[in-house]
Amino acid sequence: MVEQTSAPAADAVTSRLKRRYAAERRFQFMGMAAIAVALGFLALLLVSIFAKGASAFVQTQVQLEVTFDAGILGVAPGADRDTLASGDYLGLAKAALWSRFPDVSGRAEKRQLAALLSPSAGDALRDMVLSDPNVIGSTRKVWFPVSDSVDMTNKGYLPRDPAVEGARLNAAQMGWLQSLEDGGVLTKRFNWQFVTTGDSRDPTQAGVWGAVVGSFYSVLVTLLLSFPLGVATAVYLEEFAPKNRWTDLIEVNINNLAAVPSIVFGLLGLAVFLAVFGLPRSAPMVGGLVLTLMTLPTIIIAARASLKAVPPSIREAALGMGSSKLQMVTDHVLPLALPGILTGTILGMARALGESAPLLMIGMVAFIVDVPSGPMDPATVLPVQVYLWADSSERAFVEKTSAAIIVLLLFLAVMNLAAILLRKKFERRW
Template structure:
């Protein structure tokens, strides 16, 4: 072989190597770009999530503490208009608001004009009247005596204390007047105003007054609704999954059932609300806006998720477990109940908790059955009118008062806390009881 031939072969090999290197460089460049786009997508998604959560927490954190004003209240029987402390009718119609007004006038004796007094009286919330009533009922000896108590402030006073009112703006551009600012400053100097943990937010029902509104009614309603959903959906879902996987014959009918179960998992939730309105309320005449109806609707919505996850858990159990149980003389029912079901239960529980978390965050189906009503009383049973946390968020978000913005964000924070807890429980159960075959 001549030198020219060898040189030609070397040049050809070198050309092929250069082409291969270029192709490899392009491939590596594509992989780097793909990796960059993937990481960028994750970073952008996490940034938006952090921005959303940060915005909610920033707006809602102030909900968890409230402003209180200390007043020296004189339980004057003449002002109250009562002469018999044991007369319930007199106590019911007593002038409790008059006590607060007298206490405020005593604290600010320089306020004399009618309009000025009217603005002075707005520093405190009307819920203080009920507190005074409860205290006097608990301690009748307080009548005609004086007591120093902390009274919940009005929402505008509360907003000013939380820095949500810009005192540098002209008075005409804000609802909190210069005179009211001076009174609050005076209370600050004397130590008669403070910020404390807002127990009212967790112990009260809904209210048109922002400082009095709480989520207790919505929390109890959500609890009852999820309890009804769990009692109905878990046994039905698990039983359906066991039948379809272990006992149902493989024919056209079971295929149709399986396809419909998978399709139901993708049906918009508002469709289930329309179904609940048509069947449970209009046909069966169940109480409107009751947790029991909400639980029935959410059961229909949650069942496909539980069935699908339960079937996947049953399929994950190795066939050798079934064969060993049957080989030792167990019946098919014993094999399923004593061997397959215990091994598949962690996955079933995980799917159930995730389905319940999804049900907790649903709003649309519950709006259709009337759980959007304004309800102050806390439900005592699943048959009492109620609302739930997502609907409470929806109701507050539609109100124009500035204080309800913080209330809305605070309720969202509580709802996110419940959802995160339920998902953490699901992860814990899966990790704790998971078997690797």
């Protein structure tokens, strides 16, 4: 009788186990499928950004034989540095291009030929003369950047056939361009100007270095202010503050501040730091103060969670060995909670680096050409620079927008890598 009743029960158990295992396999498949879809979208995004922005790191340049004629420059040999800096170096570059095509004689044709060069073509000549005035009177081969229309055409973003809609070069200009290509003096070289200069209205002169320096100063100010303040607040609330309705109210407000839209902090910075304290607009110092207000709740919440994760036995053992409460926190609890605190700091800094809305409110959307030399100088940041270039109508700014995003991602990766290495260094296991 026992055997007759146990067999159906065993079959029922086996059937339930099979259904359970099948459900588990379906759940695992759905999880893996979700991860695969997410990675696919991420890969698509990164491939799209790199495909559009990689070409901004190279620039079409032309090599010309330049005779440093003092008459064309409008300076005399032996002139002082200020006089040398004011010479007509763009005219000297145009003269070098005209000399390569002696058949071009008309004024209109010369103007069309000179349009192949970038407005910044004379900068390299100015640097050469200022570094060594003795080059005046000599002949040198120099690489010059071409105009954005020539650069976009040579990179394949604009049609080469003048008859096709969207072409920016006429038949004569395409003939001169083809002659330069056949002569081996037109090639793509690394675009040092993009990674060493500030913003410009001309795409061939626009660079990302000013925004990188502005982002660095802003994030540095944010880190120096938010990290010690956030950790100190978390330590006091978790280890020293009495548990009453006032601390409960503070905790609720901190949690609420973490969910406040970032533009609200920008309005606060506009009303307090600029209107009341009179700090300079567009300065990384003000941007850092605004981002500090935004990242403090995130760091405080993460630091409190890390402090709670430390086993109570650590505290009890330290107090039992005669440590004071302050010694217990600084020598035992805080070092064990530091990896988690650094993780929260990484998240806060990453959010601060990618924010643009609060910085727009304090004027960091202004057109800044010069690279800032300190946190009080006018500057912009990488997210705002991306916003400005994305709003430009020139085709050359499309690739620069994607290239600026690449630089922003690299900046974020380097910052996170440094924080992760610090977290690993201070990590302790129990």
